[in-house]
Each structure stands twice: as C-alpha cells, then as structure tokens.
Amino acid sequence: MNKDQQRPLQAGSRPSVPGIPNPTCPILLEAGAVLEKARDLHRSIRKLRQSTQRCISCPENTECPTMRYFAQAVDGAIRDVRREWGLDQE
8 A cells, every 4th residue: 555545444433534523532521521511510600690699688798708618619629720731821
C-alpha cells in the first residue's frame, strides 16, 4: 500500500472526522456525564437564584449567614476547578 492510499477500516471502526468525537475516546463517556451534571447544576443554581427573590423582604437580607456561606462555598469550588484545570494563568 502506498502512502496515497487510505488504510481500509477495520470492523467496528470509523474514520476520524474533525469536529466529531472519536467513539473510542477513553474520556468521551465521562466527559458527557460531567457536562450533563453541569447542566443540571446550572438549572439548580438558577432555580435557587430565583428563590432568593423571597429574601428581599427578610430582615436578615443584607447579613444572611446562609447566603453568605453558600456564596463562599460556590466561589471556593469555582476557584478549585479553575486551579485544577490551569485556568488561573490567564
């Protein structure tokens, strides 16, 4: 076989196509699961944010320990992920 000829596909394989994930990629399933969980988390946080509209009439609104704790926890989690993925060097 010369270099101009394409190799024949083996059973169960398909050619690599730019922009389409390789089905044999070892992280593909895990990455898909993580993205789905991220979408669920985003929906949950949006729902929580909408619920905080009820906090406007709360006497502890400006000094709410629950909201302060939650905000700090989310901020810390985002910082950890950014650090682990090397995104803080930007």
